[in-house]
Amino acid sequence: MQIAPRSGGPVPDVASLLARLAADGGRPRLTWYGDDGERVELSGAVLANWASKTVNLLVEEFDAAPGTTVVVDLPVHWRAAVWTLAAWRTGATVALPDAAVGGPDVVVTDTPERWTDAGADLVVVSLPALARRYDGELPPGAIDAASAVMTYGDVIGWVPDVDPDQDALVTAAGAVGHKGLVPESGDGARVLVDGRGAVADVLRALLxxxxxxxxxxxxxxxxxxxxxxxxxxxxRLRSTERVD
Structure with a gap:
């Protein structure tokens, strides 16, 4: 299934990408197949809405901005895509757990017990689609993403300007700056993406x-x-989802 973009031209950054997604209406842009038969479909507008709420949380709770390091300790998942999009929109640096970064400012994770001694602000993410709160004991001071994100506005409020020369994504293999974060655009196809890939590779493929x-x-x-x-x-999945 070919999906022609609504507006032409290159997409220079995540802010421009989110603006296009927000204006995209009801077309599916991300369909997630999780374990135990879970299926979640997000239109461009809904995906951008989730990212906007998360941007507002990051800015209002943690003053996320250029110079802020956000460790995203999540598996390949639609929620990982939302949190990284939001962090990039604030101009922050997203670091994956294998990156050698000292003293992250914020850690976003589904396994909080690994980060209780990190000295960072902690956001605990519940991966199941219907989760309304974290099903476990939250560390002191941690934010429960399942309940907190929904309390923030659907439209991004104040957000700092992104510094294109700062790192956007840091892994053990190196770093990518905000300036070069969005890869060369694809061809409008509906693509099946294998979740066994490295998280960084999958995230950039989605972009x-x-x-x-x-x-x-x-x-x-x-x-x-x-x-x-x-x-x-x-x-059957390829046929049902009209994958090219």
Missing amino acids: GIWAGGGSVVLTSAGTAAALEADDARRE
């Missing part, structure tokens, strides 16, 4: 697909493995 007006069918690592082992199931 390129969306920048080209395309749509993503993203699987968890477990679902990707199951699809690889079952050709008939994989073909």
Whole structure:
């Protein structure tokens, strides 16, 4: 299924990408297949709305801005995409757990017990789509993302200017700046993305697909493995989701 972009031209940054997604209406831009048969579909407008609420949380709670380091300790997941988009929109640097960064300012994680001694502000994310609160004991001072994000506005309020020369994504393999974060645009296709890939590679692939007006069918690592082992199931999914 080819999805022509609504407006042409390159997408220079995440702010421009979110603006296009917000204006995109009801077309599916991210369809998530998780474990246990979970399926979540987000239009461009809904994806941008989630990111906007999360931007507002990051700015209002943590003063996120250029110079802020946000560790995103989440697996490949639609929520990981939302949190990284939001952090980039504030101009912050997203670091993955394998990156050698000292003293992160904020940690976004689904496994808070790994970060209780990090000395950072902690945001605890519940991965199930229907979760309304974290199903566990929150560390002292931690924010429960499932309940907190929904209290913030649907439209981004004040947000600092992004410094294009600062790092946007830091991993063990190196860093990518905000200036070069959005890859060359794709061709408007609906693409099946394997969730077993490295988180950084998957996130940047999503940016390129969306920048080209395309749509993503993203699987968890477990679902990707199951699809690889079952050709008939994989073909049914490709047909049902109209994957190119």
